[in-house]
Amino acid sequence: MKPPRSTTHRLHTAEPLRRTNFNRIFAAVYAAAVLLLLFRHALAIKSLLLSNLAYGSRFAVIFAMLISDIVLIFMWCTEQAYRMRPIRRKEFPENLKEIVREDELPALDVFICTADPYKEPPLDVANTALSVLAYDYPAEKLAVYVSDDGGSQLTLFAFLEAAKFAARWLPYCKKNDVLDRNPEAYFAKLGHDSDRISSEEIKKLKTMYNSMKLRIDIALEKGEVDEEFIKEEREREAFAKWTDDFTRRNHPTVIQIILNNAEDKDIGGHSMPNLIYLSREKSKALPHQFKAGAQNALLRVSATMTNAPIILTLDCDMYSNDPQTPLRVLCYFLGPDAQSNVAYVHCPQMFNGINKTDIYACENKFIFQINPRGYDGLLGPSYNGSCCFIRRRAFFGAPSSLESLEIPEIGPDHIPNRPIHSKEVLALAHHISSCNYENKTNWGSKIGVRYGSLVEDYFTSFRMHTQGWRTNFCYPKRAPFLGNAPISLVGLLSQCKRWCLGLIEVGFSKYSPIIYGTPKLGIVMALAYSYLGFWCTWSIPITIYAFLPQLALLNGVSIFPKGCQFPSVETHGYVLGVSISSSGGPTVTETWFLLYLFLVLGAYAQEYLDFSLEGGTFIRWWNYQRMWLIKGVTCYSFALAEYLLNCLNISTQGFNVTSKVLEDEQSKRYNKGIFEFGVSSPMFVSLTTAALVNLVSFIVGVVQVVTDTGKFEDLFMQIFLSGFVTLNAWPIYEAMFFRSDSGRIVTKTTVVSALLTLAFCKSASLIFSH
Numbered sequence: 001m002k003p004p005r006s007t008t009h010r011l012h013t014a015e016p017l018r019r020t021n022f023n024r025i026f027a028a029v030y031a032a033a034v035l036l037l038l039f040r041h042a043l044a045i046k047s048l049l050l051s052n053l054a055y056g057s058r059f060a061v062i063f064a065m066l067i068s069d070i071v072l073i074f075m076w077c078t079e080q081a082y083r084m085r086p087i088r089r090k091e092f093p094e095n096l097k098e099i100v101r102e103d104e105l106p107a108l109d110v111f112i113c114t115a116d117p118y119k120e121p122p123l124d125v126a127n128t129a130l131s132v133l134a135y136d137y138p139a140e141k142l143a144v145y146v147s148d149d150g151g152s153q154l155t156l157f158a159f160l161e162a163a164k165f166a167a168r169w170l171p172y173c174k175k176n177d178v179l180d181r182n183p184e185a186y187f188a189k190l191g192h193d194s195d196r197i198s199s200e201e202i203k204k205l206k207t208m209y210n211s212m213k214l215r216i217d218i219a220l221e222k223g224e225v226d227e228e229f230i231k232e233e234r235e236r237e238a239f240a241k242w243t244d245d246f247t248r249r250n251h252p253t254v255i256q257i258i259l260n261n262a263e264d265k266d267i268g269g270h271s272m273p274n275l276i277y278l279s280r281e282k283s284k285a286l287p288h289q290f291k292a293g294a295q296n297a298l299l300r301v302s303a304t305m306t307n308a309p310i311i312l313t314l315d316c317d318m319y320s321n322d323p324q325t326p327l328r329v330l331c332y333f334l335g336p337d338a339q340s341n342v343a344y345v346h347c348p349q350m351f352n353g354i355n356k357t358d359i360y361a362c363e364n365k366f367i368f369q370i371n372p373r374g375y376d377g378l379l380g381p382s383y384n385g386s387c388c389f390i391r392r393r394a395f396f397g398a399p400s401s402l403e404s405l406e407i408p409e410i411g412p413d414h415i416p417n418r419p420i421h422s423k424e425v426l427a428l429a430h431h432i433s434s435c436n437y438e439n440k441t442n443w444g445s446k447i448g449v450r451y452g453s454l455v456e457d458y459f460t461s462f463r464m465h466t467q468g469w470r471t472n473f474c475y476p477k478r479a480p481f482l483g484n485a486p487i488s489l490v491g492l493l494s495q496c497k498r499w500c501l502g503l504i505e506v507g508f509s510k511y512s513p514i515i516y517g518t519p520k521l522g523i524v525m526a527l528a529y530s531y532l533g534f535w536c537t538w539s540i541p542i543t544i545y546a547f548l549p550q551l552a553l554l555n556g557v558s559i560f561p562k563g564c565q566f567p568s569v570e571t572h573g574y575v576l577g578v579s580i581s582s583s584g585g586p587t588v589t590e591t592w593f594l595l596y597l598f599l600v601l602g603a604y605a606q607e608y609l610d611f612s613l614e615g616g617t618f619i620r621w622w623n624y625q626r627m628w629l630i631k632g633v634t635c636y637s638f639a640l641a642e643y644l645l646n647c648l649n650i651s652t653q654g655f656n657v658t659s660k661v662l663e664d665e666q667s668k669r670y671n672k673g674i675f676e677f678g679v680s681s682p683m684f685v686s687l688t689t690a691a692l693v694n695l696v697s698f699i700v701g702v703v704q705v706v707t708d709t710g711k712f713e714d715l716f717m718q719i720f721l722s723g724f725v726t727l728n729a730w731p732i733y734e735a736m737f738f739r740s741d742s743g744r745i746v747t748k749t750t751v752v753s754a755l756l757t758l759a760f761c762k763s764a765s766l767i768f769s770h
């Protein structure tokens with residue numbers, strides 16, 4: 001007898017990670033240690049109050065250390081949310097065909113955003129589109145929409161070229177079951193495989209690809225599209241929109257149907273998916289809400305044309321690495337186990353082009369790979385803006401209540417029944433992408449991608465979760481998408497600063513994850529959202545720990561419990577630096593030392609465990625923790641400061657698009673694992689100052705204990721700390737003093753930070769002498 005269909009044809013499963021129980025027990029033990037730490041702080045405050053020094057430097061030190069430990073404890077609590085119920089899901093796309101016929105598959109709209117042809121090379125954007133146009137998915141159900149916030153004819157030109165190439169590329173990929181459907185990635189992998197390169201078909205394709213690349217490059221260099229490249233009348237009409245007064249900040253809407261499924265065929269006579277270019281209207285006088293605004297325009301325009309129930313959002317710096325991904329993801333949207341309240345299925349953002357040791361930790365393993373598993377066992381991962389398959393309906397209100405819309409044709413239930421290039425459709429599409437269309441509507445507040453934060457993705461998913469939506473994480477063996485991470489230090493830090501600023505905007509808004517989130521999501525999920533929301537507060541403990549103990553050390557002031565005794569001192573029974581007192585147990589100060597040891601090693605070790613179980617190497621983890629320290633004194637701090645200035649209306653930051661281009665020399669250095677500074681940035685000043693203060697205090701500390709061995713025990717932890725930072729900061733000293741290439745730290749930065757270091761040391765000696 002045949003077993004019931006639903007059990008044999010499971011489309012997905014979920015199982016808890018094996019380390020869950022360990023995580024929970026460890027969290028309990030660690031929590032006890034945290035309480036002890038607070039007790040120690042209480043004791044310190046008590047003894048201070050009993051003494052008469054309440055307002056001296058000791059007060060400042062005790063207070064600062066208390067604040068930093070409170071923030072550390074808070075961040076530790078939020079992080080535990082990811083460790084309480086991590087799960088691993090599995091999909092069985094091979095079972096899908098047992099459940100739905102191909103003609104029953106839902107339509108899929110893909111949104112690709114780009115914003116600047118000089119930071120986001122049009123060829124790469126076009127390759128992103130090619131990689132998804134070539135999905136193993138029925139062409140009549142697939143539409144790719146490109147939003148160009150750069151309003152650039154160069155980008156449009158690249159797409160027109162890509163569409164021509166697609167007519168060959170798509171059938172080639174499908175016939176040969178190609179996995180890498182981004183042509184650039186495909187040809188790069190082909191490399192020097194002489195057998196395959198000599199195949200006539202590949203030769204032809206490659207020549208065609210190269211000549212397309214050349215034309216796009218020529219246009220990019222000239223800054224405009226040459227007449228000779230414009231072959232068809234409708235292309236000429238499109239480019240005619242770039243009149244003299246057309247600028248990226250001020251221009252009318254441009255919509256170009258580049259491929260029309262109903263008409264365009266590939267060289268094998270099969271129809272091709274739709275490909276539509278949109279550059280929404282811009283006016284200098286009106287806010288355009290950056291990527292969030294672009295996505296909302298895409299939501300409306302696509303609704304009038306294809307209105308697919310599932311939308312894939314992709315940044316132009318990511319591309320499909322697996323043509324089967326849509327089918328895999330549908331395992332969550334279709335079949336007997338599908339839940340109608342799943343808003344989206346998120347795939348991890350993964351990157352290529354990262355150097356072997358990932359010196360800048362730009363892989364962001366915790367954010368994109370590890371933490372989402374933790375979220376997934378709760379209500380589901382937060383949205384990272386790209387590589388995400390979203391149910392269109394989720395943009396239009398809670399699962400059970402649909403928000404009303406100003407025009408029914410843009411709602412999720414509307415069935416488009418006119419040809420996409422019909423006059424009516426195009427007229428409506430132009431109307432709804434005008435820059436004041438959203439005035440007095442619910443777009444950005446209750447509908448669509450939400451406005452009000454520089455991290456529209458995080459904010460939008462938070463709002464969706466609080467409305468009752470759930471989300472899933474889909475992380476198969478083969479990366480579904482690959483992309484570029486910023487691989488220049490300043491680029492990475494600026495990106496991180498933008499994220500932090502956006503996150504803290506939500507953290508302290510009326511939608512704060514803790515206050516607004518807890519009643520709606522439960523405390524654990526609210527904590528998970530808070531980790532990111534308050535991400536930049538890491539800066540408080542990191543900055544304090546990067547300066548205060550070191551400045552105290554310079555003055556021979558001890559601020560931590562006693563540590564090891566100096567080895568030359570004659571005592572017996574030292575185990576791991578802990579002296580055994582005559583009664584046999586550790587003494588009180590040494591117990592506190594053990595507590596610190598446990599707290600620090602415990603946190604580091606658990607983090608390393610999570611990292612390595614997700615496939616990370618030791619050296620990558622080392623670099624990750626280094627970047628955490630670096631970010632602490634740079635982007636986290638600057639974001640927090642900027643947020644405070646914003647609150648006082650002093651400064652406002654926009655969405656600075658990260659550059660995806662790198663000079664040759666820079667690339668070479670990056671691939672060798674050499675840090676890239678080169679430009680001057682205020683963030684580099686704080687970074688180099690921290691590095692110098694630690695170096696100086698480490699040297700002075702060592703000199704102090706060598707000359708007076710009795711001090712070793714008192715100052716051990718501070719010497720260890722500054723030594724640890726000095727070790728981490730090695731590439732910074734190199735870039736300041738030993739390098740002559742153009743990626744070194746500019747002299748101005750070195751001089752300023754040396755002066756600042758001097759000033760800090762001088763003021764510290766004044767303060768600590770009181």
Ligand SMILES: O=c1ccn([C@@H]2O[C@H](COP(=O)(O)OP(=O)(O)O[C@H]3O[C@H](CO)[C@@H](O)[C@H](O)[C@H]3O)[C@@H](O)[C@H]2O)c(=O)[nH]1
Binds near residue numbers: 315386
């Ligand atoms: O005014 C703008 C600015 C940006 N973008 C696009 O937004 C995407 C992300 O920009 P990028 O400079 O690459 O920023 P990242 O920091 O790398 O982006 C991360 O962070 C963003 C904000 O949280 C998310 O939207 C992204 O999906 C996520 O990858 C790119 O495709 C841009 O073209 C626009 O369309 N319009």
Ligand SMILES: [Mn+2]
Binds near residue numbers: 317
């Ligand atoms: Mn990006």
